[in-house]
Amino acid sequence: MEQQAIPSWFPNQIGEKPVALQETVVGCPFLSDNPGSASDTDSRCCYTQQDNNSGTVCVDQGGGLPGAAVQDAVVVITGASSGLGKECARVFHAAGARLVLCGRDAARLQQVVQELTASSAGTQRQTYAPSTVIFDLADTDTVDRAAEEILKCYGQVDVLINNAGISYRGNILDTHLSVQRDVMETNYFGPIALTQALLPSMVRRRSGHIVVISSVQGKIAIPYRSAYAASKHATQAYFDCLRAEIERYGIPVTVISPGYIRTNLSLNAVTGDGSKYGVLDKTTALGWDPRDVAQAVLRAVRQKSKDVVLAGPLPTVAIYLRTLWPALFFKLMSSRDSQGEETER
Numbered sequence: 001m002e003q004q005a006i007p008s009w010f011p012n013q014i015g016e017k018p019v020a021l022q023e024t025v026v027g028c029p030f031l032s033d034n035p036g037s038a039s040d041t042d043s044r045c046c047y048t049q050q051d052n053n054s055g056t057v058c059v060d061q062g063g064g065l066p067g068a069a070v071q072d073a074v075v076v077i078t079g080a081s082s083g084l085g086k087e088c089a090r091v092f093h094a095a096g097a098r099l100v101l102c103g104r105d106a107a108r109l110q111q112v113v114q115e116l117t118a119s120s121a122g123t124q125r126q127t128y129a130p131s132t133v134i135f136d137l138a139d140t141d142t143v144d145r146a147a148e149e150i151l152k153c154y155g156q157v158d159v160l161i162n163n164a165g166i167s168y169r170g171n172i173l174d175t176h177l178s179v180q181r182d183v184m185e186t187n188y189f190g191p192i193a194l195t196q197a198l199l200p201s202m203v204r205r206r207s208g209h210i211v212v213i214s215s216v217q218g219k220i221a222i223p224y225r226s227a228y229a230a231s232k233h234a235t236q237a238y239f240d241c242l243r244a245e246i247e248r249y250g251i252p253v254t255v256i257s258p259g260y261i262r263t264n265l266s267l268n269a270v271t272g273d274g275s276k277y278g279v280l281d282k283t284t285a286l287g288w289d290p291r292d293v294a295q296a297v298l299r300a301v302r303q304k305s306k307d308v309v310l311a312g313p314l315p316t317v318a319i320y321l322r323t324l325w326p327a328l329f330f331k332l333m334s335s336r337d338s339q340g341e342e343t344e345r
Contacts (some may be wrong), residue, residue: 002308028055033162050093051065067139068304070097072097074157074159075092075159077089077101078102078137079102079137080102082263084213084292085101088163089112089243094119097159098312099131100153101132102135102137103132112130116130117324137186138186138191143194144197157208158209159301160198162195162209163212163213167269168271169279170226176274179270179273184227184234185230191212200250203251206249209251211254212255213297214257215232218235218257219309220318221328223336236255240255243306252306254304255309256296256308257308257309258310259290260288262289263290266284
């Protein structure tokens with residue numbers, strides 16, 4: 001059988017911004033700072049490749065309805081004490097949302113509340129002091145109680161942002177089944193448990209919006225990410241089904257799939273034996289600024305987008321390649337594996 005050559009343009013790290021192509025977002029409705037700009041009606045994100053063959057690649061983001069306000073909306077954010085969740089809290093607070101911040105660490109959540117309160121001093125826009133609900137999303141037995149506490153804050157939920165999650169690094173051969181289950185509990189069962197606990201109140205009102213932060217790895221699977229990729233694939237499937245089932249109630253569902261983001265996700269990732277990975281991957285260090293991703297989440301909520309992929313042109317090509325030319329995609333992944341786990345660092 002003839003060997004398939006690996007294209008020179010294909011990225012070594014799926015989700016990583018390629019070093020050779022300095023990437024600039026151009027006219028992107030999700031990253032625009034001006035909600036009233038003409039680009040709001042465009043449903044694509046455009047990237048300019050500034051190399052010897054400059055060009056623009058547009059990634060379809062699924063459209064949406066521009067202009068939906070978040071002022072005064074009750075927005076629930078899980079994993080709000082750090083990383084992307086904290087940045088989402090910042091941008092939604094600045095937009096005038098009534099926040100309910102969720103997490104496991106009461107002290108860190110309170111610190112976020114203090115920072116947000118201080119940042120809004122002297123601003124003209126109406127802002128609200130965030131509320132907090134402390135619970136562990138991985139402990140699904142506590143989710144119903146947490147949902148009751150969330151609803152007590154304002155009596156309703158307008159936007160639920162399922163952001164909390166954990167990452168994983170490891171070889172399948174060396175990974176305990178308990179670790180696979182733990183990752184699924186946090187990344188899949190936790191978010192769907194909270195969603196199902198809050199959904200009846202949205203259905204009764206025929207109003208609400210459900211957002212889940214998934215990953216590019218919910219669309220393609222790469223070596224040494226089995227537990228994480230599996231949890232994100234499950235998340236994608238569940239929320240795609242949910243979108244179809246609740247559309248008649250006027251409740252949109254948005255799945256946001258970023259590439260690597262510059263947070264502590266890899267530092268806090270678990271390994272095959274359950275210990276902490278403790279390494280800042282090169283892919284993570286070169287990833288998206290969480291402030292940009294948070295702005296993208298805000299814009300996706302305003303536009304009621306269905307499926308948003310926040311990735312450069314090359315990872316986006318990989319997503320299409322998995323469907324259109326799977327044999328080549330599998331060859332590329334096998335080649336990536338042959339380089340060993342150290343290529344991740």
